[in-house]
Amino acid sequence: MTRSTFINSLCEAAAKHEDIFLICGDLGYSVLEPFARRFPDRFLNAGIAEQNMTQVAVGLAREGYNVFTYSIGNFPTLRCMEQIRYDLCYHEANVKIVAVGAGYAYGPQGVSHHTTEDVAMLRSIPNMLLCAPADPIEAQAAAEFMAAFRGPGYVRLNKAGEPRLHSEADGLGFRPGHFLKLKDGEGTAVVASGAILALAVAELEHLGKRWALYSSPFIGNYALQELLALASYDELITLEEHQLNGGFGSSIVEAMSDLYANGVIKNMPRIRRKGIPNCFIGTCGTQDYLRQVAGLSLIGS
Template sequence: MRAAFIRALSRAAEKDSRIMLITGDLGYRYLEPFAEKFPDRYLNIGVAEANLVTVAAGLATTGFIPFVYSIATFASMRAFEQIRNDVSLQNLNVKIVGIGAGFAYTKAGPTHHSVEDIALIRTLPNITVIAPVDTNQAYSATIAAAKHRGPVYLRLGRNPESGVFAKPPPFTIGKGTVISGGKDMAILATGTTVGLAHEIAGKISGVVKSPTIAVFPSIVPLDHALLRTLVRGHRIWVTVEEHRQSGGFGTAVGEWLLTQTGKIPRLVKAGARDAHSQLSAEHKELMKEAGLTTGDVARRIRATLRSQRR
């Protein structure tokens, strides 16, 4: 996803001389093409994420469109005060790019596992939150973020699977897409969890033959029109995200459901357990400890279906 982001940002920068890239002493292999092509619009501030955001905010007040690039945990948490006061409060045109979201930084350990960032950032007014589902969508989302006037948090995971989309699709902030039509149950995926969503659908095929799978790269704002469509004909929803169960995409969907009248689907939030981990391991092991395996989610779905029959 990082390579797709840089390709898209370079293309956007060719058309808009206001675009800048600011990094915190990382990403050289991916960022070098941009730095070489636009040396006067590239800054390495060093390992000082709070300063990165403040510098970006200052640049935005002069008309630039700065993209702040750092590891998701540090971009969202270490710089949270600056994001709140310098970017959100002032509604400045700053784009914050959090790379390695979820458990992407596997063996780097829990300090680098970004499973709280959506919960934090979506509490702030004015900020759009985007989590592309694959490399091609990351390209399109970057172009959209550059054109959008206002703060954006672009959450990039590491996606080993080939794409959901064969080429960069049209991207509209606030819109999701149904990628597999079905009925009775809807699986709502965000970020790099579409492969897991398909595995879950296969695992429960004995009890739900044809679940709908929809992708929601735009977390703030959510696609309310698509959610309203999915209410019809689906008695259970499963949200899937590489993030804690508390405060993330699933919580945002649940909050929307609570505003609806009439019969609404039961909600299963498939996210990482709300418990700290001390594990430094491969991605598969981290997902297992977090309760995010196909089997874990399938068991919760079956339990919910059984409770509905009582």
């Protein structure tokens, strides 16, 4: 759902804004056709060549287009990291990278298709804005936000079948640096980024704990008041479908540690990070199965 919702919302945005341009890396069959049909002058298949796709996107952006590149997982990201760092981010080009298949969304297809290091790599690059929508409501908000945003961005989408977790898009408070509260609670707050939020919602219900729950659709550069709100809990549990090294949980630990080191907060909540324990899982498996193997669960926390 996040994928089709995002593309549909991008189509709507493209109807309003004549500068939106979509480039795919020969992927997106049965998803991108509506955009390509409606806006043939602003659609391009760059072929299976992600370095060049990113460079062409930068060239188009320089000429005034608001460019989105689209492909699966590691291909528009890790495959062309230097183009992202140097051509895109150093030049502050108005290009947004859209990758589907976050985490184990393409589970049975193997490690090549597991997108499990992208956050760590992209969040280390200056000027890059990272967004990982959790459900169709956030995906729509992400498309609208990124269509209006000028500069380098990354949208990390799951694939299909994600349930709606928010009730209304209005009043969501969807903006960089901000967490979205789904549930009040005491003592412990769970903060999840991306589609794995659905697992946290289901497990919290199952566990019957009175924990608070937040979604973090943007990763990094958190607003101070948002961090202070999280710092009021005794314990935080971060949850992400990504390696623990350098991922979303790391970004929270870093931000809290800096606040503590700078004397902004007197006590730091205990932070437990749930993520992939820095390993490859090379076996077959559905997304749910691989999440279990990787230990992505709040049960036992």
